[in-house]
Amino acid sequence: MENELSSLVVIFTEFYYWVTIVFMFFIHVGFCMYEVGASRYKSHMHTLMKNTMVIPLITVTFYLFSWWIYFAFVNGPWIIGDLVAAPHATPWSELMGAHMGGVPVQETLDGDTTAYWARINGVFWAAFLLFSWTAASIVSGAVIERIRPSAFWILAVLIGSVCWIIDAAWGWSWNGWMVQKLGYHDAYASGVIHAIAGGFALGVLLVLGPRIGKFSADGTPRNINPHSPWLVTIGLFMIYCGFWGFYVACNIPIIDVFGGDMLDIQDKQYFSATNIYLQPTTLSGITLNFLMSLSGGLMAAYYVSKGDAFWTYSGGLAGVIGASAGNDLYHPIQAMLIASFVVVIIYKMHYWVERKFKIDDAVGAVAVHGYAGFLGVVIAGFMLWGYPSSPFEGYAHITPWGNFAGAVIMFGVLGFIPAYVASKILNAMGMLRIPREIEMVGLDINLELEREIDAQQVRDAIRREA
Amino acid sequence: MATGMVDTWANSDVLGPIYPFVGMEGILAFVCIAFWLTWHIWQIRSENREFREDLEKIRQRGGVGRILDDESTLAQEEDSIQD
Known part of the structure; x- marks a missing residue:
């Protein structure tokens, strides 16, 4: 870094992503609180550990292959082109460790690549990683109390x-x-995180089946209420906090919009934040839309659920998710109305699917994330019809059919189908569901017995002292 | 003896990787894969053992019905104490 201004841009970008990572940690804290609150007392610890261990397992695997997939698979591969080389993202790359950006040791790297990625690679990797935890956490809540942790x-x-x-x-x-061929637009991840995670959760639930006692003999669903409405609602509040980091992490903080090969405009510079597609946007604009869609979701959910706390909070989340695909471009009141509409639909759909197909989604994850994300992408296709999907020449424009196809790919092709197939395999191997007797008495039965023995030993010791 | 490529910070502007044992990244990646997969195998075995023990404890305590009855009694006692 040769001068103060370019250093400031690079180090600001590095710091910007680092801050988003810290914020997004709150999402995982929130999911843990939420799930433990929603589960019954006798399965608390296993529920907590199930979600907690998402952190290391996805982190390690994300380091090993996911970061490389992100750069290598942009063409499918073999949908519109081959695998793309990503020497900065392989687990054996020197850029996947502390690096000052000087002369590379590995021959696969060149000086420009090294200088660019040395300070951004780790924080950019981690921002995507935190999205990955979120995707898995969304599924985690739906399957509580009966899936094997393994x-x-x-x-x-x-x-x-x-x-x-x-x-x-x-x-x-x-x-x-x-983006190139369909004009797919999903700026704040309605589809790419929420629809896919909701679709994935549905695929698992279909094979896993409901919790024992959830449905009566005639198929009528029973309410298995959260043991702690406080933990559930504070957990959801925490997820809102993390969502700020999520939104900000979806942007690139400062870039020359006329630079590189983007708009091919010579002798002109315009520095701005952009979304992931490198289209200019502002933090101010997305802040307006985030809060207005949150408000629309909360108000609609309060109305439709008649003030139920769980659904009101979940509706706030679903409102944001429903508007997220286009929240870089919507007017705030449009964002609010879209959020309200989406929340009413997903609330009705949740109960309809539960009754019709006997799907026991313990936390409403399929509705709040899956249906809301799917609808959000589809609505963005209509609302942003004709907008360029990219600053690059030759890319398709945003269309309803392009975004609808994208929503189907997210929810169905990459979400539901892999989950259904993998769950079927695990089920066939007897590895999917915990034994029936253990589910009935609770996963923490061994811990409860140990606690009883510990308490008895302490009582005996106190008696001897007395 | 030096484990890394840094022998002075005077050339910070041209330094590359600053972690020790540069050149062993491939081996480290292999170790990481082995660590991850071994953990899954250990965890599945551990979980199977835990569930076998849980089922045995359930039988020793008189079965699921008895445990649920005990829980109901305990819950009623706690409610009456709170009242």
Whole structure:
């Protein structure tokens, strides 16, 4: 870095992503609180550990192969082109460690690549990684109290380190084939995180089946209420906090919009924040839309659920998710109205699917993330019809059919189908669901017995002292 | 003896990787894969053992029905204490 201004841009960008990572950690804290609150007392610790261990498992696998997938799979591969070389993103790359950006040792790297990625690679990697945790956490809540932790962790790696990052390569990068050919637009990840995770959760749930006692003999669903509404709602509040980091991480903080090969405009510079597609946007604009869509979601959910706290909070989240695909461009009142509409639909759909197909989605994840994300992408296709999907020449424009195809790919092709197939395999091997007796008495039965023995020993010791 | 490529910070502007044992990244990646997969295998075995022990404990305590009855009694006692 040769002068103060270029150093400032690079180090600001590095710091910017680092801050988003810290914020996004709150999402995982929130999901843990939320899930433990939603589960019954006798399965608390296993529920907590199930979600906690998502962190290391996806981190390690994301380091090993997911970061490379993001850059290598932008053409499919073999949909519109071959694998793309990504020497900065392989687990054996020197740029996947502390690096000052000087002369590279490895022959696969050149000086420009090294100088560019040395300071950005780790924080950019981590920002995407935190999205991966979120994708797996969304699924985690839906399957509580009956999935084997071992099976969930295999599925978590599949959604967090494989499926979602393929969809990011395809539809959430500046040169992904879906952006180029379909004009796919999903600025704040309605589809690429939420629809895919919701679709994935549905695929698992279909094979896993409901919790024992959820449905009566005639198929009528029973309410299995959260043991702690406080933990559930504070957890969701925490997810809102993390969502700020998520939104900000979806942007590139400062870039010359007329630079590189983008608009091919010579002798002109315009520095701005951009979305992931390198289209200019502002933090101010997305802040307006985030809060207005949150408000629309909360108000609609309060109305439709008649003030139910769980659904009101979830509706706030679903509102943001429903508007996220186009929240870089919507007017704030449009964002609010879209959020309200989406929340009413997904609330109705959740209960309709539960009754009709006997799907026991313990936290409403399929509705809040899956249906809301799917609808959000489809609505953005209509609302932003005719907008350029990219600053690059030759890319398709945004259309309803392009975004609809994208929503189907996210929810169905990369979400539902891999989850269904993987769950079927795990189920056939007897590895998917915990034994029936253990589910009935609770996963923490061994811990409860140990606690009883510990308490008895302490009582005996106190008696001897007395 | 030096484990890394840094022998002075005077050339910070041209330094590349600053972690020790540069050149072993491939081996480290292999170790990481082995660590990850071994953990899954250990965890699945551990979980199977845990569930076998849980099922045995359930039988020792008189079966699922008995445990659920005990829980109900305990919950009623706690409720009456709170009242």
